[in-house]
């Protein structure tokens with residue numbers, strides 16, 4: 224059985240405030256990545272900065288990761304269990320040209336690139352574009 228949002232937060236030593244639980248529920252209920260705006264729209268009367276801070280806390284604790292899919296809106300998706308948000312956890316994302324949804328391709332890990340001498344790898348952004356299964 225899956226733990227509740229409150230339990231998951233407690234496991235990460237994050238105080239399970241009502242706002243944090245709500246935001247986490249939204250992220251868990253969406254199989255695709257969601258933007259700040261989409262989260263805001265699913266909550267009544269919330270202050271954008273509160274949602275923003277909540278998302279920041281989640282990122283710092285490796286509950287979610289952010290995705291730049293090239294649409295200009297940063298999106299957020301849940302991390303896998305055991306994810307530590309390090310280079311080995313970097314994976315590709317899929318952007319659907321039709322519905323505009325972005326999903327994680329967690330099996331598609333990004334390999335460490337071969338860089339010129341003296342260069343250091345810190346992150347990568349790999350977005351595959353096409354048509355998702357639901358739209359085909």
Ligand SMILES: [Zn+2]
Nearest residue numbers: 319322355358
């Ligand atoms: Zn689609």
Ligand SMILES: [Zn+2]
Nearest residue numbers: 300314327328
């Ligand atoms: Zn992802």
